[in-house]
Amino acid sequence: DQQVKQNSPSLSVQEGRISILNCDYTNSMFDYFLWYKKYPAEGPTFLISISSIKDKNEDGRFTVFLNKSAKHLSLHIVPSQPGDSAVYFCAARGGGADGLTFGKGTHLIIQP
């Protein structure tokens, strides 16, 4: 029973365009959401996060949007660059738990 779902295993975007990665969750107790980026042979690295009391958080080219009523969040990357090619994991925390609940990841491919 997946509590965090990333329904697109892969996404291909042209360099310079916007990349939009989507994530849905089912557990209403989640109160904090994170995006991690993973290159091959490396561990996930933290990218950006958002608390459930906000609906938007921005950091440079990266913006995360949270729609609590829809239990949906998205990561926008503008403009997309070749170095953004990686697997992106959506993760959530809450309900008193210490660990993170992850989605399966979306492989983002930036094409020149």
Add this chain to the structure above:
Amino acid sequence: DAMVIQNPRYQVTQFGKPVTLSCSQTLNHNVMYWYQQKSSQAPKLLFHYYDKDFNNEADTPDNFQSRRPNTSFCFLDIRSPGLGDAAMYLCATSRRRRSSYNEQFFGPGTRLTVL
């Protein structure tokens, strides 16, 4: 640079032969986590330590154990590895538990192969 280190990066073991994976951190974080990630699956939390306080996830098999002898080191012991235990094992740390900004820092992982 402060970091999370995992050794070895690749581990091959035989079916039923005990194996230990190692994680060390120079971040001086209080919390250390072990996640299991099978191919094309989401990383799944096995257990974590808050200082010396061990916290096991309800669905973590008894075959998996952990030790944390000091702040810097944490070990994952698999007592009798089965073929289904072949996976990437990720170690992570965080400064605090259950805080609003519980960013976790991950090591590069150990890929376990069971023959």
